[in-house]
Amino acid sequence: QVQLVESGGGLVQPGGSLRLSCAASGSGFSVNAMGWYRQAPGKQRELVATITTAGITNYADSVKGRFTISRDNAKNTVYLQMNSLKPEDTAVYYCNVKVGTWWTTYWGQGTQVTVSS
DSSP, X not given: OEEEEEEOOEEEOTTOOXXXXXXXXXXXXXXXXXXXXXXXXXXXXXXXXXXXXXXXXXXXXXXXXXXXXXXXXXXXXXEEEXXXXXXXXXXXXXXXXXXXXXXXXXXXXXXXXXXOO
């Protein structure tokens, strides 16, 4: 079993920055791809960014140039640096990791990001 612990959400003004973290813990597993998704009220969950073990990244068009995903493989931790935040970035952000031979998917508990003046 894999546990994911997210941190770093909060309230920020438009144009501000936040950094999210997600640490995976457990025993006897290897982490493959890691990523972040978000869900705004009344909307479906959507992909924000993903990163492979080799560091290949993929971003939603809406966050390109503003958000940066990174990972520390030794710590099984993924980060999301969010700059130039906009009100439309307001959502619950979920960490997603794919683990082991079968790329089993695990989700974090979610962390609220609110961008408002």
